[in-house]
Amino acid sequence: MKKPLRPAAKAVRPSALQAESLRQTRREHASETAEDYVEAIADLSASQGEARVVDLARRLGVTHVTVNRTLARLQREGFVSVQPYRAIFLTPTGLKLAEECQHRHRVVVAFLRSLGISEKIAEIDAEGIEHHVSPETLAALARHTHR
Amino acid sequence: MKKPLRPAAKAVRPSALQAESLRQTRREHASETAEDYVEAIADLSASQGEARVVDLARRLGVTHVTVNRTLARLQREGFVSVQPYRAIFLTPTGLKLAEECQHRHRVVVAFLRSLGISEKIAEIDAEGIEHHVSPETLAALARHTHR
């Protein structure tokens, strides 16, 4: 290999680590949608007995069209079971994911609340943060939540 | 308005609030890319004197093609100034955003480290989390970082 025209960047943050971090963030983003959906489906099933497309649309703040297409993908990926004009069900895989998400969500919200953040802000921030919290950090948050 | 066929969902988490939170998260996602880019450009400019497309690609973990197209958008939106085959510069707006992001990043990482999280995990988690931290939460994190 020849010497590059310019020397490689000696950045404040090492390139390799940041690139890896950002790739990780992008991977997480891909599963965020799945997590939001299974969580919402689990909640709706619990509170209403069943989850319907309109309810999901309302919950997720999108149109029923978006819900529909996403459900098709989630079915392809094995998280949900959908039949035309019928209620939506989680597969065992989907249910497991939903429970993990609900748990993570509760931990993050509780932690933010314990920092003195208002209920509303805690919910909003948690919704964005929860998908990016590693198991290690989640444990630390739980440990540092002053009850 | 007529009575709906099914009663509206009485969910565990109120629909309206969650929908709003998710909409907020989506809005944040739209600006995440901009934030990552301006931050990287600022870092590279500081450490190397200039930011070039290849360096950005390496830093962000994508190909130069993706960098190129995104820079075109960021120029359209007024964050950067780009000329063919030349170095990339931040506009005043872009510089301001970069500084905010760098600050937020430092606060989040410092906080995670103070919780006992390892350097590497702290960096990875911060990269995902930092875009979703409200000013209120950021202040709380700074306050609760045990030095």
Added chain:
DNA sequence: CTCAAAGTGTAGCCAAGGCTACATTGTGTA
């Protein structure tokens, strides 16, 4: 001064996730 290789740009593909507009199905009530 040349020219090969590094850097940069462009064309065109793909998937996700928004949307509107319109078609089809289900069902409670009149």
Added chain:
DNA sequence: TACACAATGTAGCCTTGGCTACACTTTGAG
């Protein structure tokens, strides 16, 4: 039981953000 309207589904469009393949510029080594 019919049918209006809610619910659901489908067609097709947009943007973002990945990619590969190929074309064009720059530049430093020889």
